[in-house]
Amino acid sequence: MNTPVDVLIIGAGASGAAVAWSLADTRMRIVCLEQGDWVKSTEFPSNGRDWEARQFDDFSTSPNRRRNAADYPINDDDSPIKVVNFNGVGGGTILYAGHFPRLHPSDFRVRTLDGIADDWPVDYPTLEPWFALNDRMMGIASLAGDPAYPPKDAVLPPLPLGRTGTTLGRAMNRLGWHWWAADSAMATRDYEGRARCINLGHCIAGCAQGAKASTDLTYWPQAIRQRVELRTRCRVREIGVDERGMASGAVYFDADGVEHFQPAEIVILACNGVGTPRILLNSVSGRFPNGLANSSGLVGRNLMFHPYASIRGWFDDPLDGHRGPHIGTWSQQFYETDGSRGFVRGYTYQFVRGQGPVVTAMTGMATGRIPWGDGHHDAYRQLFDRSAGMVAICEDLPEEHNTVTLDPSLKDAHGIPAPKITYRLGENSRRMLEHAVARGVEILRAAGARDIVSEAPLPNAGWHLLGTARMGRDPARSVVNEWGRSHDVKNLFVVDGSVFVTSGGVNPTSTIQALALYVADCIKQRLSNLFD
Amino acid sequence: MIDTVPMTGPAHLQDAQRRALRRVAALMIPASDAHRVPGADDDAIFADVVRSIGRDADAVRAALRRLDELAGGDFADRGQDEQRCAAQQLRDGDAALAAVLVAVVARCYYRDDRVMRSLGMEPRPPFPGGFDVEQGDLSLLDPVRARGRIWREAP
Numbered sequence: 056m057n058t059p060v061d062v063l064i065i066g067a068g069a070s071g072a073a074v075a076w077s078l079a080d081t082r083m084r085i086v087c088l089e090q091g092d093w094v095k096s097t098e099f100p101s102n103g104r105d106w107e108a109r110q111f112d113d114f115s116t117s118p119n120r121r122r123n124a125a126d127y128p129i130n131d132d133d134s135p136i137k138v139v140n141f142n143g144v145g146g147g148t149i150l151y152a153g154h155f156p157r158l159h160p161s162d163f164r165v166r167t168l169d170g171i172a173d174d175w176p177v178d179y180p181t182l183e184p185w186f187a188l189n190d191r192m193m194g195i196a197s198l199a200g201d202p203a204y205p206p207k208d209a210v211l212p213p214l215p216l217g218r219t220g221t222t223l224g225r226a227m228n229r230l231g232w233h234w235w236a237a238d239s240a241m242a243t244r245d246y247e248g249r250a251r252c253i254n255l256g257h258c259i260a261g262c263a264q265g266a267k268a269s270t271d272l273t274y275w276p277q278a279i280r281q282r283v284e285l286r287t288r289c290r291v292r293e294i295g296v297d298e299r300g301m302a303s304g305a306v307y308f309d310a311d312g313v314e315h316f317q318p319a320e321i322v323i324l325a326c327n328g329v330g331t332p333r334i335l336l337n338s339v340s341g342r343f344p345n346g347l348a349n350s351s352g353l354v355g356r357n358l359m360f361h362p363y364a365s366i367r368g369w370f371d372d373p374l375d376g377h378r379g380p381h382i383g384t385w386s387q388q389f390y391e392t393d394g395s396r397g398f399v400r401g402y403t404y405q406f407v408r409g410q411g412p413v414v415t416a417m418t419g420m421a422t423g424r425i426p427w428g429d430g431h432h433d434a435y436r437q438l439f440d441r442s443a444g445m446v447a448i449c450e451d452l453p454e455e456h457n458t459v460t461l462d463p464s465l466k467d468a469h470g471i472p473a474p475k476i477t478y479r480l481g482e483n484s485r486r487m488l489e490h491a492v493a494r495g496v497e498i499l500r501a502a503g504a505r506d507i508v509s510e511a512p513l514p515n516a517g518w519h520l521l522g523t524a525r526m527g528r529d530p531a532r533s534v535v536n537e538w539g540r541s542h543d544v545k546n547l548f549v550v551d552g553s554v555f556v557t558s559g560g561v562n563p564t565s566t567i568q569a570l571a572l573y574v575a576d577c578i579k580q581r582l583s584n585l586f587d
Numbered sequence: 588m589i590d591t592v593p594m595t596g597p598a599h600l601q602d603a604q605r606r607a608l609r610r611v612a613a614l615m616i617p618a619s620d621a622h623r624v625p626g627a628d629d630d631a632i633f634a635d636v637v638r639s640i641g642r643d644a645d646a647v648r649a650a651l652r653r654l655d656e657l658a659g660g661d662f663a664d665r666g667q668d669e670q671r672c673a674a675q676q677l678r679d680g681d682a683a684l685a686a687v688l689v690a691v692v693a694r695c696y697y698r699d700d701r702v703m704r705s706l707g708m709e710p711r712p713p714f715p716g717g718f719d720v721e722q723g724d725l726s727l728l729d730p731v732r733a734r735g736r737i738w739r740e741a742p
Contacts, residue, residue, distance in 0.1 A: 099714075108695070111694070160739065164741040215721060216721070221723045221724070225727065227731075228730050233731055235728065253717025263714035375720055378718035387738075390737075417686070421682070421689065427678075428617055431616050432616075432619045
């Protein structure tokens with residue numbers, strides 16, 4: 056058996072890294088178990104001529120397609136939106152686009168403001184200092200003064216607008232609609248050991264330049280210097296409990312497939328909205344027959360993705376193509392509730408640049424815009440480097456029938472039951488997607504696009520895995536309390552996107568990490584009576 | 588380092604499957620004198636296609652089997668008109684399988700040096716050279732700033 060530790064963190068992604076770094080100054084003995092490995096920047100696809108092909112291969116965003124040793128299978132056959140993730144040090148930040156908006160003040164008060172779902176037990180002002188600290192740790196590029204947010208500081212200069220941002224920005228001005236330079240996790244100048252962005256344009260397959268703020272480059276080096284131990288290729292099967300009903304540690308398999316038990320005084324789950332409920336549901340005992348921390352029955356329920364709509368147009372003049380971070384500007388014109396739209400809550404537009412040569416061909420032939428045979432080359436050249444558009448990231452409301460459960464037969468390489476996703480697109484989301492497509496077409500027409508296509512919901516866009524161990528003050532209606540501690544198991548914490556009460560209509564990484572820093576601070580403030 | 592779990596079944600194609608895929612590649616992306624590019628059935632490009640099928644091997648074989656069915660026998664041995672007809676039927680009736688063939692061909696064709704140059708691109712990976720992107724003019728945001736805040740106060 057391993058030597059007992061004070062804190063055991065499971066998962067080395069966005070939230071696990073932040074909580075590890077924050078707790079390191081307590082001088083407690085901290086170990087993090089991560090099922091994947093470190094990824095070297097020399098391994099990222101943009102180092103090679105096959106850079107586009109590998110995003111469909113070993114750097115696919117789908118674990119079911121990727122099937123690397125670090126991955127576990129996910130049965131998402133019963134969902135129109137498929138799970139995407141990455142397993143390794145840095146987790147999802149390795150493959151994310153680096154789009155880094157915060158939730159808004161209204162996102163934490165949806166019951167009060169709009170009469171739907173539930174208010175969060177924390178609010179924007181409570182998290183504001185942790186948002187700001189996280190922005191500095193991650194090195195966020197932004198432009199101060201965005202009218203869609205309360206005032207916040209810019210850490211680094213904004214991304215270049217490029218021809219795409221300029222073209223679409225002018226269209227938004229013609230329509231009189233909000234747009235702004237996006238908050239982005241790209242170092243626009245050298246920052247804390249990260250080299251500045253050189254517009255490789257392939258951020259979602261890992262940044263070979265190291266300009267993108269993945270936590271293997273931001274939090275982890277600092278945490279490790281403070282003696283946090285990070286054990287890679289260690290896959291947790293379950294969390295153990297002792298006779299008092301407290302978490303006693305975790306059972307895991309090491310890189311050689313050998314089973315171990317790591318005892319710990321505090322266990323922190325940071326495995327995302329699918330991985331965390333999977334471990335809790337696999338942690339069955341006489342005392343917790345329905346899974347750990349699950350007296351509410353809500354572990355794995357209320358799964359929220361963000362349904363995405365994609366609207367893309369083609370222009371007469373060349374734009375940025377595949378060059379530059381994919382998302383440079385955003386709009387939150389339709390973010391806050393407006394009853395006249397036929398749905399509650401709202402969405403963000405992320406304005407996106409163009410496509411690489413391979414993806415241009417694949418999408419062009421799939422939509423019939425590029426023929427097979429005669430005419431292929433002429434049609435291709437009409438599209439290549441001439442597209443731009445947007446994705447709308449829609450707020451997904453919590454619904455208990457959207458779940459992560461354990462698949463009865465599917466298992467990972469270690470024989471651990473795999474997660475099964477059951478998800479239905481809600482009517483509110485459907486109406487929101489329709490609205491987003493219609494307004495997106497208006498924007499592209501105003502920008503001069505000559506040909507427009509849309510798709511909603513995007514099937515392979517389950518980036519954001521939220522809500523499956525929600526926070527709240529009522530133990531009957533939530534899994535963890537307002538500072539991330541399990542209602543049932545007083546030394547068990549959750550810090551990943553599972554704790555989200557509602558999803559907002561923005562990418563969640565900024566808020567996930569702010570929450571992780573907040574929970575870590577709550578732990579530090581309560582060390583003398585943490586388990587009361 | 589990332590370990591790759593071996594795919595189910597060998598990635599290699601039988602000779603008839605290889606000939607069929609080559610014909611599909613030629614039908615899909617023919618050579619063009621006007622653009623000074625080879626077709627996707629070019630020796631070097633097609634060798635890259637076969638070498639790079641990887642995770643799509645099973646799906647490619649399924650697509651080629653379907654093409655044989657549509658052609659009423661070995662697709663590779665049919666005349667050009669019959670091949671063209673079967674390929675069109677595949678695209679009309681089984682878009683997912685057709686998309687696999689498009690993917691395996693396009694992934695290799697659109698990284699060939701000759702093709703890259705024809706498109707005005709340098710034949711190189713994105714890193715370490717990177718690319719230039721116009722900075723743009725942030726004063727475009729002045730009207731947005733002037734309209735004032737749109738975020739909603741929360742109690």
